[in-house]
Amino acid sequence: MSRQRQLRRSFLAFLLLPPFALAGSARADGPSTDTPGPAFQSAAPTELPPSNQVRPELYATGFEFAEGPALNPAGDLFVVNYRGLGNIGRIAADGTASIFCNLRELAPVEDRKPQANGLKVDRQGRILAADAGGGRLLRIAADGKSVEVLADRFDGQRFHMINDVALDLAGNIYFTDPGQSSVENPTGSFYRLDAKTDGLTRLGTGFAYPNGLAVAPDQRRLCLSESARHRVLIFDLSPDGAVSNQRVLADFEHPRPADVPAGEFVPDGMIFDAAGRLYVAMWNAGIVNVIDPATGRILRQYDAGGDKSTNCHFHAGYLYTTVAAKEAVFRLKLGVPGFDYSGAGPSGPRTEYHPAGGAGS
Numbered sequence: 001m002s003r004q005r006q007l008r009r010s011f012l013a014f015l016l017l018p019p020f021a022l023a024g025s026a027r028a029d030g031p032s033t034d035t036p037g038p039a040f041q042s043a044a045p046t047e048l049p050p051s052n053q054v055r056p057e058l059y060a061t062g063f064e065f066a067e068g069p070a071l072n073p074a075g076d077l078f079v080v081n082y083r084g085l086g087n088i089g090r091i092a093a094d095g096t097a098s099i100f101c102n103l104r105e106l107a108p109v110e111d112r113k114p115q116a117n118g119l120k121v122d123r124q125g126r127i128l129a130a131d132a133g134g135g136r137l138l139r140i141a142a143d144g145k146s147v148e149v150l151a152d153r154f155d156g157q158r159f160h161m162i163n164d165v166a167l168d169l170a171g172n173i174y175f176t177d178p179g180q181s182s183v184e185n186p187t188g189s190f191y192r193l194d195a196k197t198d199g200l201t202r203l204g205t206g207f208a209y210p211n212g213l214a215v216a217p218d219q220r221r222l223c224l225s226e227s228a229r230h231r232v233l234i235f236d237l238s239p240d241g242a243v244s245n246q247r248v249l250a251d252f253e254h255p256r257p258a259d260v261p262a263g264e265f266v267p268d269g270m271i272f273d274a275a276g277r278l279y280v281a282m283w284n285a286g287i288v289n290v291i292d293p294a295t296g297r298i299l300r301q302y303d304a305g306g307d308k309s310t311n312c313h314f315h316a317g318y319l320y321t322t323v324a325a326k327e328a329v330f331r332l333k334l335g336v337p338g339f340d341y342s343g344a345g346p347s348g349p350r351t352e353y354h355p356a357g358g359a360g361s
Contacts, residue, residue, distance in 0.1 A: 114136075168219055278291045286309055
């Protein structure tokens, strides 16, 4: 039997487990001997539906490489590469679909092709975009008509390929730059842009493809996908933005307990719910893992809608997933509120691009 078929059979068997079996799943393996830390002090948890009772609903199609789902309070969905690479699409709450902006026209950059990846919506309704193609952190006006370059280099060196972005409640922005990093060449880094000073800090480097990241509701932990090593890391996060006490929260490379599918699954984008549970899109597994950050246990595994699931985002009790293999967005009815991560974004003048403007730096 092929390994792919074995993995699929294991996953299907997992979906049939009763809820009590999920609660007993063992903690993820990993080299760290530390525990992930104290339990999060978040909203009272809403019970998660069993894995076998949730079916993904097709929500939108037409994305050349579906990534970066983000929703504003009105329910407008923003996803990258709608009807062409470099576009950001908007699916309004009433189902109307349109191109929100074309980054290659709105914010061109010399010798590169802008193409957003991860997205978030800040408190002012602006879109924060990880411009992987242009190697920039962007902030797009709520009307989609202008773009600010928040960062494009560190210590004079251009970013390679900014992959994903996250916010804390103070409006500080966190983002990853994996570049061409790998296990053999662990040169990826992640950064923080200060909301008050606009100061840019490299929080860590030496990672094998740092990817999705998220700040926990208690604002005391930060989680990071290290994709090339098939694991999710967790850090302590101090009020001044420094990270410490790096440890492995979940390791998807080593053998798993019998009730969890085995295989070298690749963690990608992530999001927290209001109760502090972490949802991680698994690139090559077609699932979303729900992880307890206090113990590292996998609480649920939900069908994301298809292979190459890249990211996820909450709105109104649904978890929205982007699935690159199907060029589509799905949604899962969980009845769980997402964590409201948005904060006041950085202020101050920056390079601003308009359709009639010149090329970027």
